[in-house]
Amino acid sequence: MAVKSFRQALNEAIRIEMQRDPNVIVFGEDVCGGTGGTGEQDAWGGAFGVTKGLLSEFGSDRIMDTPITESAFVGAAVGAAMTGMRPVTEIMFVDFLGVCFDQIFNQAAKVRYMFGGKATVPMVLRASYGAGASSASQHSQALYPLFTHIPGLKVVVPSNPYDAKGLLISAIRDDDPVIFLEHKMLYDIAGEVPDEAYTVPFGEIGIVREGDDVTLISIGKMVGVCQEAAKSLSSMGIEAAILDLRTTSPLDEDTILEFAEETGRIVIVDEAYPRCGIAADISSIIAEKGFSSLKAPIRKITPKHTPVPYAPSLEKAFLPDTERVVKAVVEIVGDSL
């Protein structure tokens, strides 16, 4: 099987869906690159190069650059979707979605419900998220909990190239609005990705690793952190299962509770802020529905409740890392093995 980068996997998903369905269109800031200016056509492919090459293949009727007004073009995506198009809209940083909360929270998320299913909003909002590039507080947040909070939105956060392609194809084919978040430190990671079209469904956790002693529940870039931690733990005689949420809405509660029952120990590793976050949400689900399975308190590994720092040393301290995961696991496993 061919080895491709996360970025290539996403590009392939959009390309395949644009070939399959003429209603799929793409717009966002610099997704073509250089149009309207003096720059080279199709040079840039968006801030992270994901849409590069699509302009040459599909032409300017199907992929276009927008002005720097997220509120306007996200609103346009909602309208286009309601008329039957399938817009895939790129926002450079999820942090910028703050200026179009009404379009997302009150329009996109509510249309199908408030019109009794007579209108749907099959749109995908792609954005980068996450810390690690020293991009400072306004370009580094992991804001998926905000969108998970809103009924009517689906929220996808892939951790690897195979899933990225399959989940983005599922997102484009989905009839509901999907927030699709890509960790900016993952674009260059590589993995096996088939050339063909395939789907990865929403609401099905990825089982990354099996293990009897503890379950690490994670998402996006944190899955890799857990994989590193599991290796260290294994050398200490502790076998950790790793679950990759893949989508926070819908959420695969069944698999979470199944592993809570099997391992009895849970460590949730999340890059989002700790208050009202995914880790807190999952922790409460297990406490309510799986309490009797637990052999130890649930542990949450998240950043502190602070803005993402700019200084690289502070940013490193902010992010959950392998060391913190290993330490937490050792604490709850203790001498009980």
Added chain:
Amino acid sequence: MSAKIYPITMPKWGMTMEEGIVTSWLVNEGEIVNLGDELAEIETEKLANVVESQASGILMRHLVNEGDTYAVGSLLGIIVDGEVSEQEISLFIQNFSSKQIIEKDRLQNANSNKTIKVGNIELSFLELGPDDTETQGLVFVHGFGGDLSSWSLNQTGLSGTFRTLAFDLPGHGSSGLQVSTGSVTELANELLLAIEKKKFEPIHLVGHSLGGAIALMMALQKPEFIKTISLICPVHNGCNVNIEFLDGFLDADSRKAMKDVLGMLYFDTKAINRKFIDETLRFKRFDGAKEALLKIRGSNFTESGEYTGKGADLKDIGVPIQIINGGNDKIVYQTSVNDLPSNIEVHEIEGTGHMPQMEQYGQVNDLIKRFVINNSG
């Protein structure tokens, strides 16, 4: 007879197996073992099974601990036949490591799937065993919804004696999904073309489930190619297939649903683990995979699961046939033995469901081996 030292090694069950866990030793150090005895339980990502002894003698050493993981080809223990000194055993163990690496390389090279193009479709196949045309050739044909890895335990087990070739059927595994009608005739013809292109004939066929019907059709089309047919839980004229499985497999889109469906295949449902379920679902989620399976289902079975494919009448086939059935097969409802032509050998294997070639692979391999050798005169 001079004394001999035999290694017990981590087996390779299937293409993707790289390591296994020795869950427990079944024979203590110092105990006598015979050829074929169960020595240790091994668990892999996909299945749990036992290592059978390749020699008779005394199990002298356990070289690995229960619960630990070892790479394919690793030395797990030593069997000694006759008087052997401690020194000789130590020397054997020392020398083994280098051989082991070579063996691992050989397996890795042999085990990469290849493809062959027939008509407009790429068929994926795995070829194992000697590379000389003097040796008898075995071709394995899997069933509906399966892939060539259904034969992993048989292909590895029999490739010491025979040339072996297993295909992914059109619409299955890593083969192309371009199925035209999906009829058994179409599938049989594509396999025959591939075998001819590879110059692998004449062959002994081993067909499982719907692969049995395909094997019979192949024999009907090209009797000169086929020397014997071993059918495992086969579909043939007059058979009914459990539609809870057939349609359940097509519909299953969640782990839970797929677990229930795959569970019907085995006597002991513990054989189904999450990895197996995930890989099955992953295949079904390729664009066109379900459509290809639907065509095959529609072309060969009525709504109630009766087999309607042509040319799979056991009476019409001139070559020797044996049938190996699972004692608790919940998928194919076989015709009563009395209704079969009297020259067909029928074996039933206790403690197996629809997958005896995996559940009791040792017994099935022995039956295939004996049947092929007896009819190769």
